[in-house]
Amino acid sequence: MNFDLSDEQKMLAEQARGLLAERSPFDHLRKLIDACAEWDQALWHELGEMGFLGVTIAESHGGLGLGELDLGVIAQELGRANAAVPFFSSIVLCADAIQLAGSEAQKAKWLPLLASGEVVGTFAYAEGPGPALATGTTFSSAGVNGTKTPVADAGIASIAVVLTASGLVLIELDQPGVTRTKLESFDQLRAHYSLSFTNAAAEMLPGKTSAATLLDRAAVQAAFEATGAAEACLHMARDYALSRQIFGRPLASYQAIKHKLADLAMLVELSRSNAYFAGWAVEQSPDQLPAAAAAARLSAIAAFETGARENLQVHGGIGYTFEANCHFFYRRERVLSVHVGNREYWADRLIAHLPGTQAEAA
Amino acid sequence: MDFNDTPQEATFRAEAKAWLASNAPSHVVPSGVMLDDAEEVSRGKAWQRALYDGGYAGITLPTALGGRGGSIIEAVVFAEEEARYNLPKGPYIAIGLGMAIAVIARHGTDQQRARFVEPTLRGDLTWCQLFSEPAAGSDLAALRTKAVAYDGDWVVNGQKVWSSWAHRSDWGILVARTDPKLPKHKGLTFFVVDMKSPGIDIRPIRQISGASDFNETFLTDVRIPDANRVGAPGEGWACCMTVLMGERLGSGSEKSTVGPLIDYALATPGHAGGTALESGGIRLALAQALAEEQGSRYFEARLRTMVSRGENPGALAGMVKLAYASRLQKTSGLAMELRGLDAIAPAPQDAATREVQHDYIWSTVMRIAGGADEVLKNQIAERVLGMPGDVRMDKDVPFDQLR
Numbered sequence: 001m002n003f004d005l006s007d008e009q010k011m012l013a014e015q016a017r018g019l020l021a022e023r024s025p026f027d028h029l030r031k032l033i034d035a036c037a038e039w040d041q042a043l044w045h046e047l048g049e050m051g052f053l054g055v056t057i058a059e060s061h062g063g064l065g066l067g068e069l070d071l072g073v074i075a076q077e078l079g080r081a082n083a084a085v086p087f088f089s090s091i092v093l094c095a096d097a098i099q100l101a102g103s104e105a106q107k108a109k110w111l112p113l114l115a116s117g118e119v120v121g122t123f124a125y126a127e128g129p130g131p132a133l134a135t136g137t138t139f140s141s142a143g144v145n146g147t148k149t150p151v152a153d154a155g156i157a158s159i160a161v162v163l164t165a166s167g168l169v170l171i172e173l174d175q176p177g178v179t180r181t182k183l184e185s186f187d188q189l190r191a192h193y194s195l196s197f198t199n200a201a202a203e204m205l206p207g208k209t210s211a212a213t214l215l216d217r218a219a220v221q222a223a224f225e226a227t228g229a230a231e232a233c234l235h236m237a238r239d240y241a242l243s244r245q246i247f248g249r250p251l252a253s254y255q256a257i258k259h260k261l262a263d264l265a266m267l268v269e270l271s272r273s274n275a276y277f278a279g280w281a282v283e284q285s286p287d288q289l290p291a292a293a294a295a296a297r298l299s300a301i302a303a304f305e306t307g308a309r310e311n312l313q314v315h316g317g318i319g320y321t322f323e324a325n326c327h328f329f330y331r332r333e334r335v336l337s338v339h340v341g342n343r344e345y346w347a348d349r350l351i352a353h354l355p356g357t358q359a360e361a362a
Numbered sequence: 363m364d365f366n367d368t369p370q371e372a373t374f375r376a377e378a379k380a381w382l383a384s385n386a387p388s389h390v391v392p393s394g395v396m397l398d399d400a401e402e403v404s405r406g407k408a409w410q411r412a413l414y415d416g417g418y419a420g421i422t423l424p425t426a427l428g429g430r431g432g433s434i435i436e437a438v439v440f441a442e443e444e445a446r447y448n449l450p451k452g453p454y455i456a457i458g459l460g461m462a463i464a465v466i467a468r469h470g471t472d473q474q475r476a477r478f479v480e481p482t483l484r485g486d487l488t489w490c491q492l493f494s495e496p497a498a499g500s501d502l503a504a505l506r507t508k509a510v511a512y513d514g515d516w517v518v519n520g521q522k523v524w525s526s527w528a529h530r531s532d533w534g535i536l537v538a539r540t541d542p543k544l545p546k547h548k549g550l551t552f553f554v555v556d557m558k559s560p561g562i563d564i565r566p567i568r569q570i571s572g573a574s575d576f577n578e579t580f581l582t583d584v585r586i587p588d589a590n591r592v593g594a595p596g597e598g599w600a601c602c603m604t605v606l607m608g609e610r611l612g613s614g615s616e617k618s619t620v621g622p623l624i625d626y627a628l629a630t631p632g633h634a635g636g637t638a639l640e641s642g643g644i645r646l647a648l649a650q651a652l653a654e655e656q657g658s659r660y661f662e663a664r665l666r667t668m669v670s671r672g673e674n675p676g677a678l679a680g681m682v683k684l685a686y687a688s689r690l691q692k693t694s695g696l697a698m699e700l701r702g703l704d705a706i707a708p709a710p711q712d713a714a715t716r717e718v719q720h721d722y723i724w725s726t727v728m729r730i731a732g733g734a735d736e737v738l739k740n741q742i743a744e745r746v747l748g749m750p751g752d753v754r755m756d757k758d759v760p761f762d763q764l765r
C-alpha cells in the first residue's frame with residue numbers, strides 16, 4: 001500500500017504554496033477588498049503561466065495532462081491562502097465540463113484559453129433558493145431563456161456552462177441576450193452575479209456526462225480546498241494561542257484551547273484522508289466516485305466549519321477585526337459549505353451510493 | 363497512490379491467507395456464542411499455540427527469541443487477514459504478546475527472555491496487567507503500591523484495580539514504587555509476578571455490562587524474587603512507556619458500525635410512512651458518521667504507509683482511537699434511537715439489538731482505557747501541534763512529600 005501523494009505531487013504543492021505565500025499574503029487580500037476588486041488578475045495570469053490552471057487539461061489542448069490528485073494539491077494550497085482567483089469556477093467546473101462533455105471543436109476552442117488563464121469561465125447551476133441542480137432555464141431553437149443565480153465569478157467570465165432543462169449548454173456571456181447583475185456577496189473575495197438569458201445564443205455540450213457527475217468531481221476539489229483552508233485556520237489559531245499570554249501563561253497551555261485544536265486537527269486529517277481517496281477514485285475507481293466525493297465533501301465541510309469558527313473564537317476580540325485574518329476564512333467557509341450542493345445534498349448522495357465493497361477489499 | 367501490496371507484501375499475504383484458510387476455521391468462535399471464562403482462555407491458548415506452530419507468533423520478534431523476525435508491515439498484513447476470522451484473542455493473550463514480551467525483550471535479562479518469551483508465544487503462559495490503582499490511572503506514575511527489597515526478594519504491598527482477566531492469568535506485569543524519596547516518575551520499578559504467589563487476593567468487580575472481566579488485586583506481603591525484576595530499580599517508568607506505546611498503536615476497528623445501521627434504517631418503517639432512512643435527520647446523521655468512518659479508514663491507510671516506510675506516526679496514531687471511540691458511542695446510541703423502545707427490551711431472538719446494546723456499553727471503555735479521550739487530546743496538542751504541556755505541580759517533588 002502506498003496511500004500518500006507522490007513526490008511530484010508534493011513538489012507541486014510546495015511550488016504553489018511558495019508562490020501564494022509570496023503573491024497573496026493576507027495584507028494583499030485586504031487591499032483587494034478595499035479596492036473593491038473582484039479578483040486578483042495578476043495572480044491569475046501568473047498561475048496560468050506556471051501551468052497550474054491546466055493541470056488536468058489534456059496536453060493537446062495546452063494543459064499538463066495530469067490527474068485529479070495533482071489538481072487537488074493546488075486546490076488545497078489555494079484554500080490555504082484563500083486566494084482571490086476564479087480557479088473553482090473556471091478550472092474545476094467550467095473547463096472540466098467542457099473537457100468531459102464538449103465537442104472536439106468546443107474543446108479545441110476553449111480549453112487552451114482556459115488553461116492559459118486568458119479566458120475565465122464559470123458554471124451556472126443554481127436558480128435561487130432550492131435544489132443545487134436547478135433546471136428551470138430552457139434551451140430551444142430560440143436560444144436560452146431563464147435566470148441562473150447566484151453564479152460565482154460571472155462578472156469576469158467570458159463563457160459559462162449553463163445547466164438547462166435540456167442539459168448542459170455553453171454560452172458566451174458578451175452578447176445582447178445575456179444580462180449580468182452583480183449581487184452583494186457574503187464573501188468579499190468571491191463575486192456573485194445573477195445571469196438572465198433572453199433568447200441567448202448557446203451551444204449544447206453534446207457529451208453524456210451528467211451535471212451530477214460534474215458536481216461529484218467538483219466536490220473532490222472543493223474538499224481539497226476546504227482541507228487546506230481548515231488547516232490554515234488550525235495553524236493560525238495555534239500560532240496565535242502560542243503568542244498570547246493570559247493569566248501569566250500562554251493561551252496555548254490551556255486545555256480548553258488544546259483540546260479544541262486537537263479535535264480540529266483530527267477533523268483536518270479525516271478530511272484530507274477522504275479527499276485523497278476521492279481524488280484517487282476519480283480516475284482509478286469511478287464507480288466509487290459518488291460515495292467517495294460525498295464522504296470527502298461532508299468531512300471537509302465539518303473540518304472547515306469547525307476551523308473557521310474556532311479560529312476566530314481563539315483570537316478573542318481581535319478576531320472580530322478586519323485587521324486580523326480570521327474573517328477571510330469565516331466568510332469563505334460559508335461559500336464552500338453551500339456551493340456545489342450543501343450538506344443535505346451530499347448526505348443524500350452518500351446514502352444513495354453506499355461505499356462499494358472494492359474499498360473494503362482495498 | 364495505490365492500495366496494492368508490494369511484491370514482498372503480496373507474497374506474504376498469500377502465504378498468510380493460505381495458512382489461515384487451513385488452520386483458522388476450526389478455532390473460530392461463532393458470533394453470538396458466549397463462552398465461560400475458563401473455556402474462552404483455553405480456546406485462546408489453543409489458537410496461540412497454532413499460531414506458534416505455524417510460525418506466525420511474534421511476527422516482529424527476532425528469531426533468536428522464538429519470533430518470526432519479520433517486519434512491522436508483515437505483522438499488519440497478518441493481523442488484517444487474521445481479522446477475517448472471529449478468533450479467541452482476549453487480553454489474557456494480548457497482554458502477554460503486546461506488553462509483557464515487549465518489556466522483557468527490551469529491558470529484561472537473557473534468563474528472563476529464555477524463561478518467558480517463548481512460552482508466552484506458544485500460548486502456555488497467560489498474562490494480566492497490574493498497573494492501575496484507585497488513585498493512579500491516566501496519572502499512572504502516582505501509583506502507591508510499594509516494593510521493598512528484603513533478603514534477596516522484594517516484598518510488595520498495595521492495591522491494583524481494573525486488572526483484566528487477572529483471575530485467569532498465570533503471570534502479571536507489575537509496576538511498584540521502590541523509592542518514595544524520588545520524584546514520582548523516578549522511584550518506580552517493573553516486575554513480573556507469579557499470580558499464584560501467596561498474598562495475592564483477586565476479587566472480581568461487577569461491571570456495568572454485567573460481566574466481571576476485571577478485578578481488584580490486593581497484594582499483601584507478596585514476595586517477588588529479585589530475578590523477576592525487569593530492568594534496573596528506578597527503570598519502571600521507561601518500562602511502562604514501552605508497554606503503553608504498544609497499547610496505543612492500532613486501536614481502531616476494521617468492522618463498519620455504520621453500514622449495518624443503514625441497512626437497519628432501510629428495513630424499518632419510519633414515522634411518516636416509508637422507511638426510517640427516508641427521514642432527513644436520520645440520513646444526515648448516518649451520512650456524517652459514515653463519512654467519518656471512511657475518513658478514518660483512509661487515515662489508517664496513510665499511517666500504514668508511513669509505517670511501511672519506516673516512519674513513526676507518533677501521536678498522530680492516537681487520532682484513530684480518539685475518532686473511533688466517540689463514533690462507536692454515537693452510532694450505537696443512534697442505533698438504539700432508531701429502534702425506538704425496542705432498543706430497551708428487544709424480542710428474545712433479536713441478537714442484533716443485543717449487539718447494539720453491547721456496543722453502547724462497550725464504547726465507554728473505548729473512551730477511557732488505553733489512553734482516555736482527554737489524555738489523547740493533550741498528546742495530540744503537545745506532540746502534533748507543538749502546544750505547551752500541562753502545568754505539573756508534582757513533577758520534581760519527592761513522592762513522599764506530595765500532598
Ligand SMILES: Cc1cc2nc3c(=O)[nH]c(=O)nc-3n(C[C@H](O)[C@H](O)[C@H](O)COP(=O)(O)OP(=O)(O)OC[C@H]3O[C@@H](n4cnc5c(N)ncnc54)[C@H](O)[C@@H]3O)c2cc1C
Pocket residue numbers: 255490491492493494496498499500501523524525526527576727730731732733734735736737740752
Ligand atoms: C474495561 C477496562 C479494562 C481495564 N483493564 C486494565 C488492566 O488490565 N490493567 C490495568 O492496569 N488497567 C486497566 N484499566 C484501567 C485503565 O487503564 C484506566 O481506566 C485508564 O488509564 C484511566 O484511568 P482512571 O480510570 O483512573 O481514570 P482517570 O485517570 O481518573 O480519569 C478520569 C477522567 O479524567 C480525565 N483526565 C485524566 N487526566 C487528565 C488530564 N491530564 N487532563 C484532562 N483530563 C484528564 C480522563 O480523561 C477521564 O475523563 C482498564 C479499564 C477499563 C475500563
